[in-house]
Amino acid sequence: MTTVWDDLADRLRSLGEEADGWLVAAPRDAVFVPPGGSLDPTFVATALAVPETSFVLWDAANVRRHVGFIRRVLADNGIGLAVGLKACANRTVLSILARMGLLADAQSPGEVALARSVGFGTVTATGPAFRPPDLDRLLRDGVLLDVQSPLQFAQLEERGTVEPVGFRARVRLPERLRHPSTFDVVSRFGIELTPDGLERVARSPLTVERIRVHTGEALSADVARSLEYRARLGVLLAAAFPEVGEINLGGGFLALSRNPSALPEAFKRVGEVFDEAAGTLGRRLRCWVEPGSALLLDSAYLVTEVLDVDPARHAVTVAASPWNVAPWTFATVHVLDGGEPWEFVGDVYGPALYENDRLRRTERHCPTGRLPRVGDRLAVSSFGSYTLVHGRTFGQIPLPPQYIFDANGWQGAA
Numbered sequence: 001m002t003t004v005w006d007d008l009a010d011r012l013r014s015l016g017e018e019a020d021g022w023l024v025a026a027p028r029d030a031v032f033v034p035p036g037g038s039l040d041p042t043f044v045a046t047a048l049a050v051p052e053t054s055f056v057l058w059d060a061a062n063v064r065r066h067v068g069f070i071r072r073v074l075a076d077n078g079i080g081l082a083v084g085l086k087a088c089a090n091r092t093v094l095s096i097l098a099r100m101g102l103l104a105d106a107q108s109p110g111e112v113a114l115a116r117s118v119g120f121g122t123v124t125a126t127g128p129a130f131r132p133p134d135l136d137r138l139l140r141d142g143v144l145l146d147v148q149s150p151l152q153f154a155q156l157e158e159r160g161t162v163e164p165v166g167f168r169a170r171v172r173l174p175e176r177l178r179h180p181s182t183f184d185v186v187s188r189f190g191i192e193l194t195p196d197g198l199e200r201v202a203r204s205p206l207t208v209e210r211i212r213v214h215t216g217e218a219l220s221a222d223v224a225r226s227l228e229y230r231a232r233l234g235v236l237l238a239a240a241f242p243e244v245g246e247i248n249l250g251g252g253f254l255a256l257s258r259n260p261s262a263l264p265e266a267f268k269r270v271g272e273v274f275d276e277a278a279g280t281l282g283r284r285l286r287c288w289v290e291p292g293s294a295l296l297l298d299s300a301y302l303v304t305e306v307l308d309v310d311p312a313r314h315a316v317t318v319a320a321s322p323w324n325v326a327p328w329t330f331a332t333v334h335v336l337d338g339g340e341p342w343e344f345v346g347d348v349y350g351p352a353l354y355e356n357d358r359l360r361r362t363e364r365h366c367p368t369g370r371l372p373r374v375g376d377r378l379a380v381s382s383f384g385s386y387t388l389v390h391g392r393t394f395g396q397i398p399l400p401p402q403y404i405f406d407a408n409g410w411q412g413a414a
Contacts, residue, residue, distance in 0.1 A: 004202045004240045005195040011236050012193065019174040019229050024222035039334055039341045039379060046405045047303045047336055047379055054304040054320035056383055058404040058413055062299045063096055063384075070257060070295065071100065073264050077271030080288040082124060084251055085111040087292020087385035092404055092413035094118045097295070105290040109134050112143060124248065124290065126168050126212060127189070128152075132159060139163040146212045146248070148189055150200050157205060166210025166246070167191050167201055169237060173215055177226050182215060190214075193237075201241070211237050214250025214290075223256040224266035231273040231287070238277075238285055245283065247274075251291030258298070296384035302326065302400065303336070306376045307351060314346035314367035318378060321350035321397045323357040326380070326387050330360050335370075336377040344372055348380070352395040 034040075040059070047057055071081050082103035088094065089111075095118040098104070104115035107127040115123045125138055126146040132155045138145050139161060146166035147153050156165065170190030173182060190212075191197045201208060213230045227249060234247035249270070256266055270287070278284040304320040322329070333348055334341040345366045350357035359380065372378065391399045404413035 003195065004198045008198065008236060008240050012233075015229070015232055015236065016174045019225070020176045022176055022222075022225055024176055024225055034332070034334075034381070042405070043301070043379075044336060044341055046403075046410050047301070047377060048338070050303070050403055050410060052303075052401060054302070054318070054400040056300055056388065056400050056402045057303050057379075057410075058090070058093060058300045058384070058402065060096065060404050060406040063093060063296065064100070066257075066299060067097060067100060067102070067295050069260065070263070071102070073267055074289065076264070077267045078274060078287065079267060079271060080286065082122075082288055082290035083295055084290045084292035085115060086389065088296050089114060089389050090402060090413055091118050092402075093296065093299075093384075094120075103288065103290070106143075109137075112138065112141075124288075126166075132156075135159075136161070139165070144210065146210060147191075147206075150191065150197070153200060153204050153206065161206060164207040164209040164243075166212060166244075166248070167208060168212040168214065169193055169233075170197075171213050171215045171230065171233065173226065173229065177222065177229060187215075198240070207243055208241050209243055210246040210248060211241070211244055212248040212250065213237070214248070215252060223253045224262065224269065227253060227256075227266060228269050228273060231270045234287075235273060235277040235281070235285065239281060244285070246286040246288065248288045248290060251289060251294060253289075253291060254293040254297060257291070257294035293385040297382050297386075298384060300384035300387075300402075302380040302383045302387070303377055304380065304400070306372045306374050306378060309371055309374060311371060314371065315349060316344070316346065316372055316378070317349045317351060319351060320400050321352050321357050321394065322348065322359045323350055323352060323354060324392050324394050324397055325390065325399060326359065326383065327390055328360075328386050329380075329382050331380045331382045333359070333381070334379045335372045336379055337373065341379065342370065344378065345369060346371070348378065350397070352397060354394070 074081050082105045083097050084105045086107050098119035103122045104120035106112045106115055106125040108129040124144040126148045146168045148168045168190040170192050213234045230249045238244040274285050274287055304318040306316050308317040333344045335344050348359040402413045403410050
């Protein structure tokens with residue numbers, strides 16, 4: 001008897017071997033540098049006007065402009081857009097995205113509730129955080145659930161689930177496409193693409209309508225090629241499951257989103273993969289992506305006051321704690337001292353009595369040049385995702401409040 005693995009094994013192996021022969025581009029600098037090297041004057045004026053020692057400042061116009069651009073590029077190629085809620089939980093910002101028509105992708109019951117509360121019409125979900133009663137509730141409420149383990153398949157089957165589901169595949173990228181930031185080899189999420197894993201899906205009585213192929217990398221050796229590989233892998237898997245009508249490619253294209261001239265060509269190729277597949281499969285697959293950082297990272301700054309200056313270390317201490325709010329962030333830092341903003345390239349430490357309470361160093365780190373003064377404000381870039389969602393109050397240092405500004409001025413944003 002022929003199995004799903006029998007049908008797929010050679011084609012999966014062939015795709016991997018082909019990808020290992022691809023010419024790939026070098027990784028792009030993942031650090032955001034403001035266009036033209038300078039900050040928007042309206043942002044600077046607002047950052048100097050807010051009466052707080054430390055705060056996060058969102059640029060509403062940039063959220064709409066940047067997300068709108070990505071959405072148009074995707075739509076031109078038949079690809080839909082969701083936002084990964086694990087990257088950002090700011091209700092004001094998420095409500096903007098909901099009104100723009102994006103979907104929301106959730107990893108927990110709390111994120112599903114957040115998505116509903118800010119107005120997202122369609123919510124997708126996957127992850128190990130959902131208990132059997134949660135799974136029932138999600139499906140009854142119309143959430144598009146992608147099963148992430150054999151156990152979740154068993155739990156749904158035992159409860160007599162009749163709603164259609166998807167599944168998340170545990171994708172291992174070919175060696176050529178890997179990068180130190182890629183977690184594919186050690187990932188614990190998703191169904192293994194092995195004989196046992198695929199047969200578990202094939203023998204399930206559940207109706208499987210979606211497949212999610214996500215590797216989580218933001219800095220792969222060549223993001224455009226990684227997207228193409230995921231698209232082609234999704235098509236191969238869909239061929240083995242005839243009721244599948246949708247492929248979710250995940251996110252992981254931050255570096256590509258910072259290169260607007262390359263974005264259209266990359267997603268044009270993804271769209272072509274699905275166009276070509278329509279003829280061979282006899283059906284047109286829908287395609288979605290669900291990034292977080294690629295949408296929001298560069299639309300917010302941390303603004304914080306300089307408390308101390310150490311010329312010997314070419315370093316400053318600021319009022320906000322990077323360890324508490326930005327453990328993953330690679331940022332540029334500009335000094336707002338009342339004149340033209342200028343970039344500071346030394347070390348930025350937080351106030352906690354912990355040596356690692358500092359911003360992560362980047363390839364732009366160069367401890368020379370001007371030093372800020374005590375009382376100056378620093379604008380720290382790349383604060384729109386994976387910052388306050390990590391928030392902690394180590395040292396009883398409060399989390400910075402959030403504000404958002406547009407043409408009508410600034411206001412609080414929770």
